[in-house]
Amino acid sequence: MTARAEEVGVPGMRHRVMVAAGCGGTGPELGHYTDLDGLGFVTRTFTRSAHGGGSMPRMAASPSGLLHCVGLANPGVEVFLADELPWLVRQGAHVIVSLCASSLGEYAEMTRLVARAPGIQGVEVNLSSPDAESAGVFDARESFHAASVVSAVRRELPGDLSLWAKLRPEPTRVAEMAKAVRDAGATAVVVSNALPAAMPDGRPAGLSGPAIRPVALASVASVARTGVPVIGCGGVTDAEHVRAHLGLGALAVQVGSGLFHNPTLISRLVHDLEESP
Amino acid sequence: MEPASAFGPTVEVVVDPDVRSEGWLSRVPVGTRVAVTGALGRPFTLPRQAVPVLMVGVGADVSPLLELTERLRKRGSAVSLLLGADDEQHLFAAREARRLARHLHIRTYDGSVGERGSVASALQGVMAASRAAVVYAAGSPDLCRQVVAVAADLDVTSQVALRTHLPCGTGLCHGCVVPVTGSDGGTREVRACVEGPVLPGHRVDWAGLCGIPGEDGS
Numbered sequence: 001m002t003a004r005a006e007e008v009g010v011p012g013m014r015h016r017v018m019v020a021a022g023c024g025g026t027g028p029e030l031g032h033y034t035d036l037d038g039l040g041f042v043t044r045t046f047t048r049s050a051h052g053g054g055s056m057p058r059m060a061a062s063p064s065g066l067l068h069c070v071g072l073a074n075p076g077v078e079v080f081l082a083d084e085l086p087w088l089v090r091q092g093a094h095v096i097v098s099l100c101a102s103s104l105g106e107y108a109e110m111t112r113l114v115a116r117a118p119g120i121q122g123v124e125v126n127l128s129s130p131d132a133e134s135a136g137v138f139d140a141r142e143s144f145h146a147a148s149v150v151s152a153v154r155r156e157l158p159g160d161l162s163l164w165a166k167l168r169p170e171p172t173r174v175a176e177m178a179k180a181v182r183d184a185g186a187t188a189v190v191v192s193n194a195l196p197a198a199m200p201d202g203r204p205a206g207l208s209g210p211a212i213r214p215v216a217l218a219s220v221a222s223v224a225r226t227g228v229p230v231i232g233c234g235g236v237t238d239a240e241h242v243r244a245h246l247g248l249g250a251l252a253v254q255v256g257s258g259l260f261h262n263p264t265l266i267s268r269l270v271h272d273l274e275e276s277p
Numbered sequence: 278m279e280p281a282s283a284f285g286p287t288v289e290v291v292v293d294p295d296v297r298s299e300g301w302l303s304r305v306p307v308g309t310r311v312a313v314t315g316a317l318g319r320p321f322t323l324p325r326q327a328v329p330v331l332m333v334g335v336g337a338d339v340s341p342l343l344e345l346t347e348r349l350r351k352r353g354s355a356v357s358l359l360l361g362a363d364d365e366q367h368l369f370a371a372r373e374a375r376r377l378a379r380h381l382h383i384r385t386y387d388g389s390v391g392e393r394g395s396v397a398s399a400l401q402g403v404m405a406a407s408r409a410a411v412v413y414a415a416g417s418p419d420l421c422r423q424v425v426a427v428a429a430d431l432d433v434t435s436q437v438a439l440r441t442h443l444p445c446g447t448g449l450c451h452g453c454v455v456p457v458t459g460s461d462g463g464t465r466e467v468r469a470c471v472e473g474p475v476l477p478g479h480r481v482d483w484a485g486l487c488g489i490p491g492e493d494g495s
Contacts, residue, residue, distance in 0.1 A: 022451070029448030029471065044451070052466070059444035059452040061298070066444075070451050073466070260445035263314065 007229050007251045008188040010121050010162055013094045014038030017242055017269045020233050020256035021045055021098040021124060021166065022070065027088045033263040037092035042254065043084075045098040045126045046077040048106050051135050060200055065211030066257045068194065069131040069203050072100060077110050081117045089119030096164065100126040102136045104152040111156035122162030125149055127181075128193035130168075130206040141168075143180035154185030162187040164231065169195050171218035178228040188229035190254060191219040208257040210235040217248055224249025237265065239272035288313075291340035291369070317446050321345050321413055321436055321475050327353035328410035331403065331433075332378075333424050335361040335396055338416035339369040341438055345413060346377045355379040357407035361396035365389040380407065396420065400427045409433055414478075416440055418486050425478035435478030441469045456485035 018040025024030040027041065053073025060067040074080070077099065088095050097114050101107040107125070114120055126132075127140040127149060140146040150165055157163055165181040167174055169192035178189045194206025195215060216234020223230040232245030233254035245253045258265050292299040305311060321341075324330070330349055332342040339360055346356045358378040362368035364387045371390065375381055382403050383391025392399070397420065404412060404427055412435045414424035421437035428435040444452035447470065454466040455473060457480045464482050467473070483489070 023449055025447070025449040025451075025471075032447075053451070053454075056454065057442045057452070058454075059442065059450065068450070068452065073451055073454070257450075260447075260450045262312075263445070263447045263449060 008162060008164070008231055010040060010094050010096070012038065013040045013121075013252070015040070015266075015270050016246065016252045016273065017236075017255050017266055018042065018094075018252060019259070019266065020254035021126065023256040023259045026084050027091070027093070030259070030263065030266075031091060034266045036088065039093055039266065040096065040121075040252070040254075041088060041093040042096045042124050043080065043088075043098050044074060045072050045100045045129065045132075046074050046080050046110075047072060047100055047135055047137075048077060048102070048110055050074065050076040050079065054131060054203070057199075060205075062197075062207060062209075063211060065207050065209035066260065067197055067199055067205045067207055068257075069199055069205040072129060072132050072135045072137075077113060081113065085117055085119065094121045095119060096122045096124050096162070098124045098126050098166070099153070100129060100132060100135065100137050101149075103138055104148055107138070107149055107152045108156050111153045115157055115161065120161065122164065122187070123153055123157060124164040124166055124190060125153055126166050126193070128166055128168040130194050130196035131204045133204060143177045146177055147180040147184035150181045150184035150186045164188050164190050166190040166193050166233075167219070168193055169212060169215045169219050169234065171215065171222050174219045175222045175226045175228075178223040178230070179226055182228045186228075188231050188251065189223055190231045190233050191223055192216050192234055208234075210237060213241060213244075217244055220245055220250050221248040236269070237261070239269055239276075242269055242273060288315075289340075291337050293337050314447065318470050318474050319472060321438070323349065323352070324354070324411050329355040329357070329408050331357045331359065331407040331409035331412045333359045333396060333400070333412065333414040333416075333420070334369075335416050335420055336363070336367050337369050338420075338438075338440055339374070341415050342413060343370055343373055343377065346374070350377055357403065357409065358382065359384070359396055359399060359403045360391075361385065362390075363387065397423045400424060401430075404428065404431055404433065411436070412478075414438070418483075421478070421481075422483040422487050425481070425483065428478060436475055437478050437481065438475045439469055439473060439481075441474070443470050443474075446470045456482035458482050 021042040022044040054069040054071030165186045194208045195212045197205045197207035199205045213235025220232045231252045232250030237258040242253045294300040294303040357380040359382045361384040412428045415438040425435045453469040
């Protein structure tokens with residue numbers, strides 16, 4: 001099964017499954033288990049400067065799911081571009097850089113840095129991180145603000161690079177936001193991010209994994225009805241789940257926390273989908 | 278890893294049946310196929326010369342130290358072991374330790390085996406008596422912190438296998454970070470599963486790891 005890659009703006013992406021933000025390490029860790037050549041690889045989310053992230057423990061088990069409060073821990077976008085990106089590009093990965101900023105100006109500044117880097121295929125703006133408050137991120141809960149972010153990034157991003165907006169799992173509201181960001185210049189939307197949740201000790205967290213798959217699927221269906229190109233993300237642990245996302249209108253599917261359980265998951269999905277699309 | 282046992286190459290896995298994330302393995306019927314990912318992370322490094330060494334561990338955390346003891350013993354090192362547990366039932370592999378070690382020191386809280394007391398309170402005396410050039414510790418951050426502190430006082434090199442949360446174990450999730458001090462004096466975070474679980478004792482920012490405000494951990 002080949003990607004309908006041109007529809008999500010990444011020509012040459014070989015598969016319809018790809019790595020979701022924050023779930024592929026820095027690249028080489030996943031490269032031990034999966035051939036990255038031709039694979040869509042969304043990086044973990046980067047901020048303008050290094051950010052320490054949340055305190056430990058950062059993960060906890062939840063029924064059929066995973067609670068996490070990594071809190072956008074990252075070395076800053078420039079360290080990524082210098083130290084991590086070249087390796088990914090050499091492997092032939094289709095790199096989409098996930099960005100999160102504290103202001104529209106900072107989004108524009110980061111996009112200018114990323115747009116100059118050789119080998120980048122696009123940007124995914126993380127408009128919906130449920131545990132990012134400590135990072136002082138620009139509040140994009142309202143469609144108008146989400147669209148402002150997308151416009152700011154689009155202005156700085158060369159036209160041949162794709163721009164994805166990763167949205168919250170809110171089936172009742174996500175269609176409206178998808179249309180707003182599409183009108184502002186997004187190539188596709190990714191639905192969805194983790195569900196806002198709390199760690200057992202009460203800290204803000206995201207809930208990911210099979211527990212939220214039905215919510216992600218409802219969000220995919222809701223966006224697909226609007227005609228906005230949509231990439232599914234949520235609770236994928238086998239090929240049947242990929243087909244469920246595609247069946248509801250997703251053009252491609254991101255694989256996230258399932259990789260923590262099984263780092264070979266993407267290879268297996270690629271194989272299974274080739275056997276029986 | 279035992280390269281040649283009666284069953285061919287085998288891997289020994291130690292689990293605590295009372296811990297949910299690992300105890301399930303103890304209840305899997307014999308003969309069940311289980312997918313395993315490994316080996317992961319960085320192991321202990323061995324001293325170039327056959328110098329005396331000391332191993333320190335509590336309960337089931339002792340397991341990685343026994344294989345290390347065997348290897349160092351074959352290379353001619355005099356290995357001292359300081360093992361601890363709450364009671365006899367939780368003392369791991371004492372019989373094997375007795376076979377392998379040049380000197381074996383056991384501390385239990387209830388005094389059921391060895392001397393009554395904690396491993397921490399015995400560290401200073403045992404480490405000095407062992408004349409160890411390298412100390413290996415495996416266990417909780419708090420135990421490792423105390424081992425490294427005593428080792429630093431005696432000018433002994435230390436390596437610690439930290440027992441931390443390892444959500445994915447492969448480096449993907451960034452959920453197992455340990456604060457370390459770089460050669461430039463700055464603090465940064467490394468993933469225990471990628472750069473560890475074994476770390477040089479002096480590299481770890483112990484105050485940061487153990488949440489001790491206003492203490493430099495040494």
